[in-house]
Amino acid sequence: MIEVAIGIDIGGTNTKFGIVEESGSMLTQGSIKTDSQKGPKDFLARLNQAICEHLDRLEGEILIKGIGIGAPNANCHRGTIEHPANLPWEGVTPIVEMFQEYFPYRMIITNDANAAAVGEMMFGGAKGMRDFILITLGTGLGSGIVANGQPINGHGGLAGEMGHTLIKPGGRLCGCGSRGCLETYCSATGILRTVFELQADTLEPSALRSVSWEELSAQKIFEEAQKGDPIALKAFELTGAYLGEGLASAVAYFNPEAIFLWGGLTKAGKLIFEPTRRHMEAHLMKVYKGKVKLVPSKLQDINIAVLGAAAMIWKEVKEERVQGLGLGVS
Amino acid sequence: MIEVAIGIDIGGTNTKFGIVEESGSMLTQGSIKTDSQKGPKDFLARLNQAICEHLDRLEGEILIKGIGIGAPNANCHRGTIEHPANLPWEGVTPIVEMFQEYFPYRMIITNDANAAAVGEMMFGGAKGMRDFILITLGTGLGSGIVANGQPINGHGGLAGEMGHTLIKPGGRLCGCGSRGCLETYCSATGILRTVFELQADTLEPSALRSVSWEELSAQKIFEEAQKGDPIALKAFELTGAYLGEGLASAVAYFNPEAIFLWGGLTKAGKLIFEPTRRHMEAHLMKVYKGKVKLVPSKLQDINIAVLGAAAMIWKEVKEERVQGLGLGVS
Numbered sequence: 001m002i003e004v005a006i007g008i009d010i011g012g013t014n015t016k017f018g019i020v021e022e023s024g025s026m027l028t029q030g031s032i033k034t035d036s037q038k039g040p041k042d043f044l045a046r047l048n049q050a051i052c053e054h055l056d057r058l059e060g061e062i063l064i065k066g067i068g069i070g071a072p073n074a075n076c077h078r079g080t081i082e083h084p085a086n087l088p089w090e091g092v093t094p095i096v097e098m099f100q101e102y103f104p105y106r107m108i109i110t111n112d113a114n115a116a117a118v119g120e121m122m123f124g125g126a127k128g129m130r131d132f133i134l135i136t137l138g139t140g141l142g143s144g145i146v147a148n149g150q151p152i153n154g155h156g157g158l159a160g161e162m163g164h165t166l167i168k169p170g171g172r173l174c175g176c177g178s179r180g181c182l183e184t185y186c187s188a189t190g191i192l193r194t195v196f197e198l199q200a201d202t203l204e205p206s207a208l209r210s211v212s213w214e215e216l217s218a219q220k221i222f223e224e225a226q227k228g229d230p231i232a233l234k235a236f237e238l239t240g241a242y243l244g245e246g247l248a249s250a251v252a253y254f255n256p257e258a259i260f261l262w263g264g265l266t267k268a269g270k271l272i273f274e275p276t277r278r279h280m281e282a283h284l285m286k287v288y289k290g291k292v293k294l295v296p297s298k299l300q301d302i303n304i305a306v307l308g309a310a311a312m313i314w315k316e317v318k319e320e321r322v323q324g325l326g327l328g329v330s
Numbered sequence: 331m332i333e334v335a336i337g338i339d340i341g342g343t344n345t346k347f348g349i350v351e352e353s354g355s356m357l358t359q360g361s362i363k364t365d366s367q368k369g370p371k372d373f374l375a376r377l378n379q380a381i382c383e384h385l386d387r388l389e390g391e392i393l394i395k396g397i398g399i400g401a402p403n404a405n406c407h408r409g410t411i412e413h414p415a416n417l418p419w420e421g422v423t424p425i426v427e428m429f430q431e432y433f434p435y436r437m438i439i440t441n442d443a444n445a446a447a448v449g450e451m452m453f454g455g456a457k458g459m460r461d462f463i464l465i466t467l468g469t470g471l472g473s474g475i476v477a478n479g480q481p482i483n484g485h486g487g488l489a490g491e492m493g494h495t496l497i498k499p500g501g502r503l504c505g506c507g508s509r510g511c512l513e514t515y516c517s518a519t520g521i522l523r524t525v526f527e528l529q530a531d532t533l534e535p536s537a538l539r540s541v542s543w544e545e546l547s548a549q550k551i552f553e554e555a556q557k558g559d560p561i562a563l564k565a566f567e568l569t570g571a572y573l574g575e576g577l578a579s580a581v582a583y584f585n586p587e588a589i590f591l592w593g594g595l596t597k598a599g600k601l602i603f604e605p606t607r608r609h610m611e612a613h614l615m616k617v618y619k620g621k622v623k624l625v626p627s628k629l630q631d632i633n634i635a636v637l638g639a640a641a642m643i644w645k646e647v648k649e650e651r652v653q654g655l656g657l658g659v660s
Contacts, residue, residue: 073617083617106363131485144570145583147484152477154585155461156621159477163580164615168499176615247493253475255484285506287403287413291486 001061002027005317005323006051006103007276008311009112010034010071012086015043016303019050019058020310022317024123028054029306036087040098048102065317066106066307069095070115070264075157079109082158085175108312112136112305114151114160116297117144118315119308120260125298132256134297137263141183141190143225144308147254167246185242188218188264194235195221206231222268236268240275247276248283251292262297262304296316331391332357335647336381336433337640339442339633340401342416345373346633347381350640352647354453359636362644366417367516370428378432396436398639399425400445405487406447409439412488415505442466442635444481444490446627447474448645449638450590455628462586464627465492466634467593470505471513471520474638477584489609493517496574515572518548519593525551526567536561552598562617566598570605577606578613581622592627592634 004027008017011034018029032050032292036043073084079096081089096107110118117134120126126134130149141163145152146153152159163183164176171180172193184190195208195216207224207230208216225232265272277294284292291297299307334357338347341364348359362380385392400619403414409426411419426437447464450456456464460479466472471493475482482489493513494506501510502523514520525538525546537554538561555562577589577644595602607624612620629637 069344129485131489147477147482147489148479150479150480154477155459155587156585156617158617159461159583159585161582161585161615164582165495166575166613169575178613178615232411245496245499250583252491252494253489253580254482255486255489255491257485283496283508285491285508287488288419 001063002058003063003065005065005117005310005313006067007306007308007313008047008067008069009305009309010069010081010087011117012036012072015047016306017047017054017056018303018306018310020307020314022314024307024311026302026307027058029303030054034087036089040089040093040095044095044099044102048099064103064105066108066313067099067103068115068312069099069107069109070112070305071095071109071310072111073158074109074111076108076114077157079107081109091292106313106316108309108316110151110153110312111142111144111158111160113142113144115144115154115308115312116142116299116304117146117151117261117308119299119304119311120262120297122311122314123299123307124304125260125295126258129257131160131254132258132260133250133254134260134262137187137261137265137278138187139187139189140248141187146252161251162246165246165249167184167242182242182246186239186246189238190242191218191221191235191265193230194215194238198231198234198238202231202234204230204234208232213312218265218268219298222271225268225271233271236271237275239265240272240277242280243272243276243281244279244281247294251288253285255288256292258293258295260295260297262300266296266300331382331393332388333393333395335395335643337445337636337638337643338377339445339635339639340399340411340417342366342402345377346614346636347377347384348636348640348642349384350637352644354637354641356632357388357636359633360384364417365421369434370419370423370425373431374425374429375557378429387561394433394435396447397429397433397645398642399429399437399439400442400635400639401425401439402441403488404439404441406438406440406444406483407487409437411439436643436646438639438646439516440481440642441472441474441488441490442484442638443472443474444470445474445481445638445642446592446629446634447476447638448476448479449634449641450627451476451593452641452644453629453637454634455590455625456588459587461584462588463492463580463584464588464590464592467517467591467595468629469517469519475584476585485648492576494578495576495579497572504650512572512576516569516576520572521548521551521565521569522546524568525561528561528564528568532561532564534560534564538562548595548598552601555598555601566601567605569595570602570607571609573602573606574609574611575613577610577624581610581614581618585618586622588623588625588638590625590627592630596626598629
């Protein structure tokens with residue numbers, strides 16, 4: 001008999017899922033179009049069908065230990081998705097209750113970055129760590145924070161929005177309505193905005209001056225930086241400066257053992273890690289200096305949100321096993 | 331038989347202690363001069379003597395359940411005080427190990443603001459809360475953060491330094507060596523600096539213009555603000571603006587149920603709470619707006635650090651009792 005957990009990552013365009021063993025090995029994975037405008041009921045029926053097809057193709061007897069879901073604006077306490085920005089589902093959708101009509105199993109929902117952090121803790125570079133931060137650098141900046149061995153969900157289940165902490169008072173307008181949020185500087189979109197600001201502010205020649213806003217990508221900026229393009233290089237330096245400052249404040253709050261960076265931007269390697277580390281260290285209090293690891297996620301080329309969603313189930317199963325043995329959760 | 335916990339708050343000038351029952355009632359309290367230049371050994375001998383004198387005066391049989399210590403730069407994992415800024419003890423002092431020669435009991439050490447947060451949770455306004463922040467506004471700004479029902483200590487035991495998160499890049503010089511730390515704006519010293527900045531920047535008449543730096547205090551600023559002094563009023567408004575901005579970022583990290591403010595500055599009541607709440611709400615993401623309580627600590631006129639240090643012992647005792655009954659810690 002094969003024991004598995006199902007991990008699901010609900011995104012604005014696609015919803016991905018995977019069937020994961022306790023070792024972290026992903027037996028199979030798939031995806032469907034979220035097509036959210038048809039409503040959550042239609043979505044869940046199609047998701048159920050896709051998952052069942054994958055389960056049917058597995059050999060041997062399968063025991064499902066539970067289903068973990070990562071989703072935007074997920075409220076882990078209530079099992080709901082609430083006022084999501086990138087799904088047209090109005091108000092509060094009781095997603096866990098609705099999905100349990102298909103799968104009457106243990107079900108956990110949380111935001112995608114929190115799920116990713118649990119993935120890093122169970123299967124990645126944070127194994128054995130009790131205090132760390134995982135930052136996902138994508139279109140925006142997501143964060144999953146683990147303290148005392150537990151992800152921080154907060155009272156309303158909506159903690160870990162480091163992308164919306166203030167890094168520059170009165171700074172760039174953010175999708176959330178505020179100005180100066182960290183993710184307007186430190187994300188794939190943020191570095192793009194920085195390139196355009198540098199083109200406006202300086203007279204430096206740059207290959208990027210022939211690229212439009214719509215054509216430009218973080219990948220393109222990385223390629224030009226590797227060729228020594230001055231604006232591309234400066235953009236990475238500035239991104240690292242803002243991120244380093246933001247991380248220094250996060251260290252003052254959490255005193256983590258390590259900070260993991262995940263996502264496309266981290267593929268720039270030294271170009272992003274070196275300035276980020278340098279500016280973080282420059283802003284750290286003396287007691288923290290040189291003591292916080294800043295490293296890439298070890299789940300870089302894996303769908304970390306799907307794996308992390310499944311990891312939440314395995315984490316609970318493991319804790320219950322330890323409690324059952326009367327050892328207490330360490 | 332009376333069961334008690336001893337709470338100790340080690341400060342730069344004075345060290346205070348109290349003997350506290352599980353109900354939170356403080357049976358007796360005392361203090362000694364820290365006189366730290368004579369070294370930790372001399373200090374602990376005098377502290378032991380003072381505590382024993384107080385214990386001897388209590389009637390009935392006393393059972394000591396443990397000793398909680400709040401101290402600057404305390405490392406809760408190692409039981410040490412490390413490189414403290416306001417004590418001349420060099421390097422790392424193994425304070426728990428040294429003090430256990432006198433008191434061979436359960437002993438917990440943590441930083442004073444973390445201890446205060448546990449006090450608020452056990453005996454104050456945070457009873458029953460699992461996610462909240464306590465901020466102490468004194469000479470500096472201290473913070474104790476509770477998530478998932480546990481104080482966040484961090485990997486090195488030095489978490490919760492919200493006073494040293496960055497609020498204004500390139501701003502005021504901080505005692506920690508950085509610039510723009512939150513506590514350089516939001517503390518008794520911070521509001522004093524703001525008054526001097528306003529005197530320099532504006533031509534407003536003010537009764538405070540006849541007061542020197544050394545004579546000025548937060549209390550004096552409060553008194554003038556009550557009389558309608560424009561610079562004093564503006565100083566409270568600005569202090570609230572910075573604190574509100576800082577709290578909005580803290581909410582994005584932690585999504586707390588409540589934020590408690592403690593300390594002299596909070597005695598200004600509406601003068602500090604109103605602008606802080608207004609600026610916090612203005613900077614909150616939509617999902618958090620109107621949902622975070624901002625209230626004064628309920629342990630305002632008590633030595634919260636002493637009570638909180640004792641509360642750490644009672645918290646552990648209570649958790650063990652629950653675990654002993656096989657109920658798990660909720």
